[in-house]
Amino acid sequence: MNAAHHDIAATVRAVVQKHSQYADEALQDHALLQEDLGIDSIMLAGIVSELNSLLQTRVSVSPGDSDTLVSLSARFAAQLPAQAPVQQPPSADPAALARAAVAAAAAFSAPALATADSSSSTGSTGSKTTMRDFVGNGTDPDIFTKTRRFQRFQRERAEQGHFWYGMASRGRSSNRARIFDRHEGREREFLLFASNNYLGLANDERVLDAIQQASREYGATNTGSRLIAGTTEVHQVLERKLAQLKGREDCLVFPSGYSANLGTIAALVGPGDQVIGDVYNHMSIQDGCKLSGATRRLYPHNDMQALEDMLARHEDQSGGRLIVADGVFSMHGDIVHLPELLKLAQRYQARVLIDEAHSTGVLGTTGSGTTEHFQLKGRVDLEVGTMSKALGGQGGFVVGDAEVIDYLRYYANSYVFAATIPAPVAAGLNASLDIMAAEPERLARLWSNIDYLKASLDRLGFDTEQSNSAIIPVRIGDETLAMNMGRSLRRRGLYCQTVVFPGVAVGDARLRISVLESHTRQDLDQALDMLLAAAQENRLPLHEALAA
Known part of the structure; x- marks a missing residue:
């Protein structure tokens, strides 16, 4: 050299x-x-x-x-x-x-x-410009330079009909939604496969009545953090219900699922510790790991042998170890290999945190989540989740042993120094949890729809990877082809997510289809017809053996 x-x-x-x-x-x-x-x-x-x-x-x-x-x-x-x-x-x-x-x-x-x-x-x-080309600033003295470059890129993509992010819906959204189409300049009705309202609880009249009643009683918001003046009896009831759902001693409610991961991880690990995560973990987990100051390690997706090799290679390092993974991986729809992960954690004396954002209300016989799915309820040290998906509200939570949760009440900065969800939202969530427990048929309908759509997509030759949840990916790879597929589907009246960097790595672009219990069989069949027509229009390669 x-x-x-x-x-x-x-x-x-x-x-x-x-x-x-x-x-x-x-x-x-x-x-x-x-x-x-x-x-x-x-x-x-x-x-x-x-x-x-x-x-x-x-x-x-x-x-x-x-x-x-x-x-x-x-x-x-x-x-x-x-x-x-x-x-x-x-x-x-x-x-x-x-x-x-x-x-x-x-x-x-x-x-x-x-x-x-x-x-x-x-x-x-x-190669074609992607979202990745606007990360970082190099040596330019003006940090806004990249924003001007991105604006030109974004405008060009919008003119091509590729950028549909942030379109405004009008009214309630269920299996269908009224959305203002900026590209066509008009309101349109779409088949909605981009919502996380998996059990339809966000639109249930009993939930809405609970929100309305609590708003009259408690006002619009709390105007204070939980430790000062922001706690109400409604919040305490919510925490008890979530702890009961998960089979744990205690629960702490955060302003969002994102802040729950940030606050929990950064409070429990720090310099001198190791935090070890799946490479496909949600950005809130990755940001929490960076914020903590701990040594960060990533293992290949769901590769338990690689995880064991990593734990063994660094076994002599002092400090604590925390293994963090999604329960359901949000852009891939597959499930963490929890039994194997817990065995490794026990062998190498590591604690485990599982993010239940897309698992709560979806996995398990009662919708409790990943641990119930594997019959390991109560065996994971910490479960973090969000209430903005299947539970139809807003906010995040963490459940675990009472002494750990009590520690987080004083050391999780995103809890201590932030106002929490308003009492009316908490009241609506209490109603959602009651309805979910009383009406298991909602979960049964959801899984009937998941199984039907997933099997049909596989039979047609689409690459749905190892999805086993309400999230069904259609992997495409090339970003431009994925954008073209999204445009073709929206033109036909189907609204799903087109996922590119930073949601996934460059070269791993995909459509992300979210299945709801409110979808009818007619909705699912129409979606399949639209997906196949869009694939043929854009010459998307399908698995010939399956497609035949």
Whole structure:
């Protein structure tokens, strides 16, 4: 390695350190970026963006392409001219490294890095521009530069009929919804397969009556945090009902499911601890892990052997261990391998947190969630969830042993320093929990619809991966093809989610279909017809053996 390439290795190290916030000694040359350092696809995109800007290179890196600092440095060094000037290794100070890298880039006289500034659909690598190209800021002194570039990209996509995010619905949404179509400039009725109102509780008149009655009694909101003046009897009843549903001693209600993960994880682990998560975990989990300051590690999706190898490799590290995973993975619809995960946690003395956002109200004989699904109720240390999906309300929660929950009441910052859900919302949730318990037929209808639609999609040749929940993905891969499929479906009157980066990694784009108990068999058959027509229109490859 010549001196110039040594400079590149030092610069790569400094940029990784800046984005990951790890101490220098934690960044060993052969540490695995994902498994050992917990660098997810979004963080990696920011690192690569900044390095391309500093070094005037055009390197494209996807998760798994460069698994160590050494291999990442090699990818950038490979694009440097052979006659790169020899320099002394720069200072270990990140700012000095950045200055040295800029100076070296000027000396290399590399071609200017193409950006997404133009209205072209191609990005810096010659491939199509994606949402990933707007992560990070490089060395630009104006942090708003990326927002201007993104605005042009967004406007172009909207003109193509691809960006439908944030369309406003009008009135209640159930199996169908009235949505204002900005692209056509008119209100339209859609078959709705983008809602998380799995059990239809958000529209139940008894829930709405409970909300109305509580609003008269308690007012619109609480005007205070729970520890000061924001707790009502309605909140305490809700926490008791959730603890009972989950079979745990106690519960704490947060303003949202996102804040429940942030507050719980950051309160329980910190510098010196390890937090270990599935690479497909929800962003709220990943952000909670970053906020905690603990050493972050990621294992390949649902790969229990990789998880065991990781736990064994770092078994001698001092501090605590927390394994975190979704119960149902929100963009893939499959279920965590909980029995195997719990065995590993016990073997390696780790605690376990499972996010029940898409499991509560869906999995288990009573809708209790993942633990009930596996007949392991009460065996997971902590279960976090949201009440904005199957329960038809708003807010998040965590359940567990009473002493742990009591600790979180004083140390989970997103609980202590935030106003919680209004009492009327809590009253509606209490009603939802009562209805869910009294009417198990709602869950039976939901699963009848899930089984019918999933089997039909598989028979037609769509790639629905290993989905086993109310979330059924249709994996497409290419982002543009996925956008075109979404546009074709909306034109036909079906509204589902088109998921691209950062919801999934680049190259893993998909449609995300959410099944509801309120869908009729006619709704499901119409959706199947629309999906097949859109696939034929866009020449989406289907599994021929199944499609035949």
